[in-house]
Amino acid sequence: MRKRYFAVALLALQLMGCSKFEEINTNPETPAQVRSSMIATRVILSIADQPGQKDFMRPYFLTKAITWGEMADQNYQFNALGTQTMSLIGLNDVQYMVDYAGTEKLKNAYQGLMHFARAYRFYELTMALGDIPYHDALVGESEQVYFPKYDTQKEVFLGILNELEQADEFFAAGDKFDGDPMFAGDLTKWRKLANSFELNVLLQLSKKVDDVDLKVKERFNAIFTGKPIFQSSADNFQLIRSDNSGQTYPFYKVGNNNLIYPIVSDEIIDRLKASKDRRLFYYAKPSPVKIAAGLSATNYDAYVGISPSLTYGDLSTVRSTNDYSKLGDRYTELPTGEPTQQYSYAHMCFVIAEAATRGWISESDVNWYKKGIEAAMSFVVENTTNTEAFHQGMPMDETYIANAVNEYGTKFPTTLEGKIEAIITQKFLASFLQGRITPYYDYRRTGYPKWKINPASSLNVDAPEKIPTRWMYPAIEFAKNSENVSEAIKRQYDGVDDPNQLMWILK
Template sequence: MKKINLNKIWLCILALSLSFTACDTVDFGDMNVDPNSPTDASSASLLTNAERSLDGIVSSTTTNCYVQYLSNGQYDEESRYQTLNWSFNGLYATLVDLQKVIELNTDEATKVNAQAYGSNGNQIAAATILRVYLLHHMTDRWGMIPYTEAIQGLENQYPKYDSQESIYMGLFDEIDSALGMINSGNGPTGDFLLGGDMTLWREFGNTVKMTMALRLSNADPTTGSAKFNEAYNNAISSNANNIFYPYLNEDTNDNFYQDHFVDQGRRDYLISDVFADALIGTGTPTVPEDPRLTKMADPATNSGTYVGAPYGQSNSATDDYSFITADIITKSDAPLYIYTYSEVLFARAEAAALGWTSEDASALYDQAIAASMEQWGVDATEATAYIALNPYSSLEDIAYEKWVAMFLQGYNSWAEWRRQKAMGYERPLTAPDDLLSNATGIPQRHAYSATAGSLNEENYNAAVSAQGPDNLNTILWINQ
């Protein structure tokens, strides 16, 4: 066995240490850089990730039960309002992504590189419009939420909850700023929602603004009227530009209903008797008065006729009732709508009836029904006949037809129903007798998450004190 020479070992160690000391300023290039872990954030990836969050909003079954488009199958808890607490943490995570897009395109150190993903102004505009859409959705669900002090990280771990009125005013400022930034440069890369088309983003932004303005019809009609007039001429102008979530045929990005009914084999969402009976109207279960029912639903398996399932009850004999059309529940890429042309036309009809504009409410009402019929693939002759039999006479007519036209637009439909109820001309809906979560009627809001009070106690308590009890029954400022 050879004897180890310790003197030689120490000399080697000394030589190595001297060499590293001498190389403190040597550039080793990309030797220690992981090419699969980029250090610069991609605004395109951030925007894509943010847009994916819309899936959870447009596919809401709970709110489609609230407005009684759907009834449950065997398990009826959803239509009896079982869930009280809803967390907004995931939505704030999405807002962080959008804020980063804005920062990357604003910061002098990153804005030049960010132009690889579209002009700075157009990226900021798209991210801001989507941010406003999400915050508008959130305040219409919970009421007071963190806004001015939100998503500040460790700088402010306990943000205050802003009033709904101040949130609305702030969002109007944000949307105006975003619309003013849209330019002729490249649209944002990573935008699968609107394909980087800034003309569509302008329509999206104005449609959000118009919708927000109409939501003020009860709480602040002066501001609502002013903002509505600024936006409605530039909102969605045809069915070709309807805004929807573009699902794909692949399982990881297919539409919720196809995933639920086909992939999972579930049969627990049926057309409600409230909705089916309304559209059958003076017609028959075979030939409904409203031809849209034949496009929105399928006949019941057992009878071959259109039959709605009793709302708020357990309906285990699912073959006795109509399901959502197979064109939605068996088609992976069937669109679920965010905003539609018919919705815009109904808003304009209502604004005209309220005296906000000089437009013709009756003409817009007819156009809105025609647009809805076209959207659902109804023959033009049938649409014309239906309109002739159902002429405009009052705001109640607009409310009813808008309720029909917004089929499966859960959160948006729920918000509109609550607003119209505050105005006194909503489509009458009755809650089931046996309700859960101490609900006293169709929910007026969502309660904060069960941990909100412990995680941000002082500001949570201030919000509850100002707004009202943290339950499903408290009426929000816009609807008081």
């Protein structure tokens, strides 16, 4: 009997100890189960956030907006692209975001986000490389496909367009969802983003406008006339910065050891000076040498851009003179800086202007061109403290913007090529430290803006007179998935993984 009582007491003690152990070893601040909202936050930030300091600036070396004065890591500035990783960041577990949703409408909302995120990431990857795994991608766990085949770029773009259309449909059938640092779960804004971004994707297919499967013009017109798209900069896909740790502007001065290196490129400054465009006074500071010589900071001639095409030796000589324009203080002195855009209303306006010029839609191209310029100028004003330090005493008020936009409109060219050059150039000027490498994609598709190329400084060894048209496949693909990547290179590039080859969308 004593043994029985002892055994019961021991069992009770063990159960109490186990219960106490679990209580002690449970962190009340750590969720016991992953929630859809947690995955959504990570997915959105993986797309929308941008790195800090030099990593933030690197894309703008490639787009010729910034001349970088440091010798190290200037491949983009000197036209060497190298290889591209094939990471699909944030997509590995997006399906769980849908699976963990509590209601059917929430499942729809998260499924819309899943399709948008997939479309965005696959777009980035195919734009960089050409053919990529699409149908076989991300199914290693579910379908045990460990060596994915490469889809043709046409198949990838068909998939991207389909997923963007699915995103719109699921968002339309969903409920406001949690975990959204961008639009606070507002599904109307997500629908606008999915559709507006699809317009951009379709424009990148301008050389394939007659493809009967893609139906580029038909899709573009259907979205423009029948679906919600961006209506103002309030719809921008952008992160609004704050002075909280980890949320400041990516090139804010605190802890930033790279402040001495960026120089505003002459590709930006010369174009703004030629049009007497006051964005110059927000983007850049005057040359100290010109100020010392008696020019005012309000004088356009006080601003000196430096060409990113200079050899490093020539660039070093110019830097030693101190006769150049550094970044405006709005980018370094304010922890909030300006919102960092991935895709904006201004960008969309220029997309629509180009589509109108090409005859895809029955709209006035010059009107959309003017809307894009106005939106770009207003964005700068609305996100800049109205003090002399941030605009050199040359602010852009409503009257200035209206007059400047009308002036650009009256000078809008009459020829097809002239119009496209004007539209792409204005999109480039609006993309100063925004949108990452988008202007590069426009350049390789259209040849605009007409950036200067210097064979003497070029690291594009096989074609120093050209800017490369693509990145090369990463070495790990040749080590782990050799048969499939080799077949894709043979199919596209005659077996040579070369940065100057033309991918399908550019032919």
